[in-house]
Amino acid sequence: MLGSTGLGMRLEPIDATQRALGGVAIAGRTPTIIPGDPTASLDLLASTASVTLQPMWGSYKIGSNQGEFSGTRFPVVGIAFPLGTTGVATLTLNSFFDQNSSASVKDTLQLMGNDIPITDKSDLLGGLSALRMGWAQRISSSIALGASAGVYTGSVERSVVRSFDLDSLPLVTPIKEFSDKKEWTYSGPLLSINLSWNPNSSLQLGTALQWSGKINMSPIGASEGEKQSIKAPLELKLGGNWIINPGVSLNVGLSSSDWSNSGYPELDAVVVGRTTTYGIGLEWEAARFWSGPFPLRFGYRRSTMPFTFKGHIAKEQNVSVGFSVVVAEALELPIAAIDVAMERGKHSASGLEENFNRLTVTLRAGNR
Amino acid sequence: MIVTVLSSPKKEGVSLRKSYLMTRFSLLALLFFANCTENVATAPDLDLIDTKPHTLEVLVPSEQFVQDVTTWGGYGSASDYGSGIVAKDFNGFSAKTIVRFGSYPESFQLEGTETSLKYLGGRVVLSFDSVQGPYDESIGIEILATQNNWDAKTANWNFAVDTAGNKAAWNQPGAGSSVLVASGDLDSHLAGDSVVTFASISLDVDSASVANWGKVGDQSQGIVVASSDSGTRLNLWNASLVLTAVPLINPDTIVEIPIPVSDLSFIVDPMPMDPTGWLRVGGLPSWRSVMAIKLPEQIQGSVEVCGSTDCSFDLSKSQLNLAELILTTRETEVGFKPTEPLGVEVRSVLDPQSLPKSPLGEFIGGQQGVTIKPELFSGSGQGEVKFELTELLKKGFDEKSSLFPSQTIALLSSDEGSTLSFTSFEGSGNSGPVLRLLLTVPQIGTSP
Numbered sequence: 001m002l003g004s005t006g007l008g009m010r011l012e013p014i015d016a017t018q019r020a021l022g023g024v025a026i027a028g029r030t031p032t033i034i035p036g037d038p039t040a041s042l043d044l045l046a047s048t049a050s051v052t053l054q055p056m057w058g059s060y061k062i063g064s065n066q067g068e069f070s071g072t073r074f075p076v077v078g079i080a081f082p083l084g085t086t087g088v089a090t091l092t093l094n095s096f097f098d099q100n101s102s103a104s105v106k107d108t109l110q111l112m113g114n115d116i117p118i119t120d121k122s123d124l125l126g127g128l129s130a131l132r133m134g135w136a137q138r139i140s141s142s143i144a145l146g147a148s149a150g151v152y153t154g155s156v157e158r159s160v161v162r163s164f165d166l167d168s169l170p171l172v173t174p175i176k177e178f179s180d181k182k183e184w185t186y187s188g189p190l191l192s193i194n195l196s197w198n199p200n201s202s203l204q205l206g207t208a209l210q211w212s213g214k215i216n217m218s219p220i221g222a223s224e225g226e227k228q229s230i231k232a233p234l235e236l237k238l239g240g241n242w243i244i245n246p247g248v249s250l251n252v253g254l255s256s257s258d259w260s261n262s263g264y265p266e267l268d269a270v271v272v273g274r275t276t277t278y279g280i281g282l283e284w285e286a287a288r289f290w291s292g293p294f295p296l297r298f299g300y301r302r303s304t305m306p307f308t309f310k311g312h313i314a315k316e317q318n319v320s321v322g323f324s325v326v327v328a329e330a331l332e333l334p335i336a337a338i339d340v341a342m343e344r345g346k347h348s349a350s351g352l353e354e355n356f357n358r359l360t361v362t363l364r365a366g367n368r
Numbered sequence: 369m370i371v372t373v374l375s376s377p378k379k380e381g382v383s384l385r386k387s388y389l390m391t392r393f394s395l396l397a398l399l400f401f402a403n404c405t406e407n408v409a410t411a412p413d414l415d416l417i418d419t420k421p422h423t424l425e426v427l428v429p430s431e432q433f434v435q436d437v438t439t440w441g442g443y444g445s446a447s448d449y450g451s452g453i454v455a456k457d458f459n460g461f462s463a464k465t466i467v468r469f470g471s472y473p474e475s476f477q478l479e480g481t482e483t484s485l486k487y488l489g490g491r492v493v494l495s496f497d498s499v500q501g502p503y504d505e506s507i508g509i510e511i512l513a514t515q516n517n518w519d520a521k522t523a524n525w526n527f528a529v530d531t532a533g534n535k536a537a538w539n540q541p542g543a544g545s546s547v548l549v550a551s552g553d554l555d556s557h558l559a560g561d562s563v564v565t566f567a568s569i570s571l572d573v574d575s576a577s578v579a580n581w582g583k584v585g586d587q588s589q590g591i592v593v594a595s596s597d598s599g600t601r602l603n604l605w606n607a608s609l610v611l612t613a614v615p616l617i618n619p620d621t622i623v624e625i626p627i628p629v630s631d632l633s634f635i636v637d638p639m640p641m642d643p644t645g646w647l648r649v650g651g652l653p654s655w656r657s658v659m660a661i662k663l664p665e666q667i668q669g670s671v672e673v674c675g676s677t678d679c680s681f682d683l684s685k686s687q688l689n690l691a692e693l694i695l696t697t698r699e700t701e702v703g704f705k706p707t708e709p710l711g712v713e714v715r716s717v718l719d720p721q722s723l724p725k726s727p728l729g730e731f732i733g734g735q736q737g738v739t740i741k742p743e744l745f746s747g748s749g750q751g752e753v754k755f756e757l758t759e760l761l762k763k764g765f766d767e768k769s770s771l772f773p774s775q776t777i778a779l780l781s782s783d784e785g786s787t788l789s790f791t792s793f794e795g796s797g798n799s800g801p802v803l804r805l806l807l808t809v810p811q812i813g814t815s816p
Contacts, residue, residue: 112806175806
């Protein structure tokens, strides 16, 4: 339901390991591919491809109306190419906002001397994504720098259908339904810089600063209207990972951005202002399984949605659990793994309650 | 010493294990893609989505969309009806049927031997149904000989031949003749308008008449079937000539030879006047009403559509949900009033420049047309008839042009050629044609 407001529902570009640990897309102990933070891939010693899929399902209640929803998204797809032993290049495609929602209303119109029942249905389908290239390099044994550049991409289609329900009025001439569709594409630049610092062997700190140029929305096809632009905010992320005991580590993360003053009145009317996401997680290498270590992960995450829902601030909070399975290795190095995270949470705003289950699965496969 | 280096079995095993695991991994990966169905949460109102379509009903008077109306007659012929009509002063309507018989056989087979015939005389057998008039009384029927060359396709009350290059009047209007061939009384015990049972009459004719009708190539031969009693109307369902003859090889034998009808038509009085200012559809010969229509670019809008009560609204900015041509019926002339429901259909005119001979295009609003009750064409039964034109006019909206094309349509009878009755509609003024439009104006926001 939150996909209907502003630019849609926020879909953060994090994989299953980050989901399980309540992460905010800052590099952790597990080498992986994170859009906007190529330092996360520095420890990959083989070219690696990664795809994350995320089925989600749940129930919603808005006023007296309730129902169920389900869908599958692919928030992250990426490839990492090690550059020697101290560098890595990445190519990623990730989602930013998801705009899939629907509304349906039944009403009656007085036409041709009859009360004619109608059904109005409106659908919104699309989303905003980013395609980026990144590079990271170890400067020293404890410091690594990274940067990525990319473009926003994606599109959204808004359609409306009004149908005239004449089953109860057989003498009325059939009335053709009304349908209209408009489509826009997204474009715009974005850059990010990253710093990863290990002050000691048990502590890892990371930060990322993401700058976006204007997100342009251009009508396409027969859609009328002028090109519009949105000024996207600067986003700051901080994260840390602390090895408490051998085999046990604590993960924390924080991200913040301010969507105010976007320059687009329709969006400014629904933005919350500064929004914050924070999360905390625990990772425990419980055993060895299949071809490698079998870590268990537990996490908690809470975030404020950047856009209001019917004038009210919307929040998301969830608890998560996850694990990784190394399914293939060569020369004792994992070359294929499945990371799994299961979240249970809810979205809430005044009048809206969504309870969801979200399964995130990341498939990593390397080649050497 | 020869040392043979064998390949490492452990390395082969690792390679095989890797391949096996990668295959399972790939298959496992595919399983996750197997279920990607989407079930979107549906909100109960449109407030979240910037869209509020507005549907409105617009009635466009004829002066705003009718460019031209013409009624064309002469489609088909009374001879296409397949049967005749006989009436005398039936509510001011009279009709006679004219019949021409086929050629006589030149020889006859009698007990395997071919022989010539000598015609002694014969009888005309007439079968009627749909008898209207006084019940339980006999109706006088008379047959007279035609005295002019006549053409079944074009003959009418005044003219025996009425073609473009040849016009020849009857000696007397109504195929009047001084030669009475036969007469008799038809038993009209039928209860009114029955098509199941019929009454027949057999009228003897003399040898002279028989001889006249047998002249090959004589276009003047034939009979006129008429009623001699006022206030009657009958449908002549069948006519035949039964000749009485003797074969020359055996004059003691009398044979009867049926001769079928070669031409049959009917003439009526009064003939319907050319419609002026109104529409006529149907009849025999049939009438078609042709209208050239064009949607106006601007119509009067409303607050919801264009922001005020006195604003003009560009029609091309909306979508057409329904278009109906509404015609008001008017009283049809006596003698031609429908007595049964009549169907009227609408078709596009493909080449208006070549009317009345333009080919017609597809059916508009359904192949079955609109069936209209007969009482709408009586004196007190004025009513509205609606013809759907949505598919025809929608093309102009779909082309997204502010200029709607002119369209020419023809209204014609679904029963063309099978009924004398026709429908009549008002052509102008307050009761003239009206176009009803249901339009929806999209009011989707201009941004995502």
